[in-house]
Structure formats: C-alpha cells, structure tokens
Amino acid sequence: MTSWTELKQSQPVAVKMLNNSITRQRIAHAYLFHGPPGTGKQEASLLFAKRYFCEELHDTSAESCNACPTCKRIESGNHPDLHWIEPEGQSIKKEQIEYLQKEFTYTGLESNKKVYVVREAEKMTINAANRLLKFLEEPSRETVAILITEHISQMLDTIVSRCQRIQFHTLSNQKLYEQLLNQGLPESTANMFASMKLDVQQSLELNEDDWFAEARKIVIQLMDKVMNPSEDGYLYLHQMYLKHFQGREQLDFGLDLLLIWFQDLVSLHLDKNESIVLTDQMDRLEQFHYVVSLSEAKTLIYEILNTKRKLAQNVHPTLAMEYLILQLQR
Numbered sequence: 001m002t003s004w005t006e007l008k009q010s011q012p013v014a015v016k017m018l019n020n021s022i023t024r025q026r027i028a029h030a031y032l033f034h035g036p037p038g039t040g041k042q043e044a045s046l047l048f049a050k051r052y053f054c055e056e057l058h059d060t061s062a063e064s065c066n067a068c069p070t071c072k073r074i075e076s077g078n079h080p081d082l083h084w085i086e087p088e089g090q091s092i093k094k095e096q097i098e099y100l101q102k103e104f105t106y107t108g109l110e111s112n113k114k115v116y117v118v119r120e121a122e123k124m125t126i127n128a129a130n131r132l133l134k135f136l137e138e139p140s141r142e143t144v145a146i147l148i149t150e151h152i153s154q155m156l157d158t159i160v161s162r163c164q165r166i167q168f169h170t171l172s173n174q175k176l177y178e179q180l181l182n183q184g185l186p187e188s189t190a191n192m193f194a195s196m197k198l199d200v201q202q203s204l205e206l207n208e209d210d211w212f213a214e215a216r217k218i219v220i221q222l223m224d225k226v227m228n229p230s231e232d233g234y235l236y237l238h239q240m241y242l243k244h245f246q247g248r249e250q251l252d253f254g255l256d257l258l259l260i261w262f263q264d265l266v267s268l269h270l271d272k273n274e275s276i277v278l279t280d281q282m283d284r285l286e287q288f289h290y291v292v293s294l295s296e297a298k299t300l301i302y303e304i305l306n307t308k309r310k311l312a313q314n315v316h317p318t319l320a321m322e323y324l325i326l327q328l329q330r
Contacts, residue, residue: 002200004019013169014167014168014169018044029136030163031163031166032152032155032166033148033166033168034165034166034167035169036170037198038170038171038196039170039199044166047064048144049079049117049146051064052115053070055070081114081115082114082116083103083115085100086118086119087120087249090314091123091128092118092120092123093125094127096128097128097131097135104143113144115144116145116146117146118145118146118148120150121155122154122155133162152165176198176199177190180200180203188280192257195263215244215245215250215257218240218254220284222237222240222258223258226325226328227287233328233329234322237322242318242321251321252311255304255311258304259301261278261285263301264277264285269289269297307320307324
C-alpha cells in the first residue's frame with residue numbers, strides 16, 4: 001500500500017483535502033471519491049481507514065503508524081470494523097445495504113469506530129440507494145462512509161449532496177507506468193495495466209492472481225485463432241474464452257485486453273512504436289499487421305467498444321461475444 005506522501009504526487013488536491021480533515025479533526029460522516037479509473041480512489045480509502053483506526057495516532061500527521069496491530073490488519077484486509085460493499089452481479093442490492101445497517105447496530109469488535117466503503121456506488125439499485133440515503137441521514141458519530149465511483153453523474157443527487165466530494169484527476173499512462181514499476185511489476189505488465197487505467201492496488205492484486213495470467217494467455221490464443229483463416233475462433237470462444245471470462249466485469253476486462261491488441265496494430269501501421277503496449281508480443285503484432293489493414297483495425301476497435309456498450313446495456317453476453325468474433329474473423 002502507498003502512503004499519503006506518495007499519493008500526493010499524483011493527487012495533490014484530493015490528498016490535501018483529506019489530510020486537512022484528519023489533522024484538524026473535522027472528519028465528515030460521508031465522503032464521495034469520484035474520478036476516472038486508475039486515479040487512486042481505493043488506495044485513498046485504505047489510507048484513510050488506516051489513519052482513522054490507527055492505535056498510535058499523531059494529531060499533527062495524517063499518516064498512520066503502519067506498525068500497530070490495527071494498521072497491519074487493515075493492510076492484510078482483515079479488520080472486522082472496516083466493511084466493503086461491491087456489486088453482486090450487475091448491481092448493489094437493497095439486501096446488501098440492509099445487512100450493513102444490521103452490522104452497524106452491533107458494538108465494534110475493536111472499538112466504537114466503523115468505516116464502510118462502497119465500491120462502484122453508482123451501481124446501487126434505487127431501493128439500495130434509498131436505503132443508504134436513510135443511513136446517511138442518521139449518521140453515527142464514529143461511523144464514516146466512503147463511496148467510490150467513476151460515474152458521479154449516475155449517482156442520486158440526494159446522496160451526492162450528503163457527502164463531501166473528493167475529486168481524483170486522470171493520471172497520464174506514463175505516471176501510472178512509473179508507479180507500477182516502482183512496485184516491482186515487470187515492464188510489459190506495468191505498461192498493460194497503465195494503459196487500462198488500473199490503480200496500483202488493483203494492479204498488484206491482479207499481478208498475483210492466476211486468473212489474470214490465464215486470461216492473458218487465452219486472449220493471445222484467441223488472437224491467433226481470429227487472425228488465422230484456417231482456425232475456428234467461434235469454437236475457441238465457447239470452449240475456452242467464455243468459460244474463463246464469466247460475468248460482465250470479467251468479460252469487460254477481456255475486451256480491454258483485446259482492445260489493446262488492435263490499438264497496438266494501429267500504432268504499428270502509423271509507425272508509432274513508442275505507443276505500443278504489448279512490447280513482449282512484437283513478433284505476433286508484426287505478423288498480424290500484414291493481415292489487418294489500418295482501416296480494418298480501426299473498424300474492429302469500434303466493434304470491441306460497441307460490444308462493451310452492449311454488455312453495459314445488459315445484452316446477453318454470449319450473443320454479444322459471438323457477434324464480435326464473427327466481425328473479427330471477417
């Protein structure tokens with residue numbers, strides 16, 4: 001996990017606002033962290049929670065001690081009074097908020113302090129949002145809510161108005177890339193995660209996940225299939241791809257990986273080799289760029305983006321992916 005000092009290099013305004021609320025003991029009962037992906041919103045929520053629960057507080061500093069048992073438990077994701085809520089399937093449901101409210105009626109296991117973080121808060125159903133609104137209107141003195149969203153325009157105005165808004169601004173790919181290199185990620189992986197606008201925490205978790213290694217392998221194999229007229233990409237889609245990428249979030253991630261391939265092909269056609277992300281796949285890219293023209297590569301980028309839109313609109317994922325494969329193999 002990073003520190004406030006490190007995060008301040010990329011998000012000086014957001015960090016200053018949060019640090020001031022901590023050091024001046026003016027912590028709000030609810031915060032709304034909003035901004036594009038890869039900007040450190042989740043990291044900030046963890047840093048805030050560590051400082052809020054830290055057993056070795058220093059009023060003049062917003063940094064936690066990082067050494068007490070509480071800090072270590074938050075670092076390992078094992079603190080009983082720090083609660084995380086995220087979508088189950090396509091949305092955050094009313095029952096999830098009700099369960100949270102029930103949990104918060106109990107005395108804290110470590111202290112009376114409690115923090116809950118709602119990831120992708122814009123995905124709350126209307127019933128869930130209304131239930132959360134009631135929760136926000138009747139805050140406990142030592143309870144802090146942190147809502148995280150990339151799409152603040154999709155949030156209920158009544159919820160936004162009850163939160164202190166902290167905006168996180170877009171980072172350049174180069175800045176993200178440097179941060180990931182500093183965390184020890186390989187150059188090719190850091191470059192890929194930076195181009196996908198994943199934040200440091202997400203990137204580190206994915207890099208250690210066998211699912212990601214297999215996902216990358218499957219996308220490479222799918223590209224081999226669709227670029228070779230004698231291969232059956234449609235069959236591979238059903239035998240391997242759809243069995244690995246399950247649910248809208250995973251399918252969306254797979255599409256992002258496919259998107260990088262065709263963006264790299266465009267860069268190769270335009271002789272912009274410095275923009276190529278998949279530098280470890282240059283041999284394949286060289287072969288593919290003779291098969292796919294610049295115009296075709298641009299068209300296929302549009303088809304991938306259109307498939308992402310279909311998934312967001314709840315089009316049946318199998319049908320959406322089948323149509324995309326047919327376009328890729330034309």
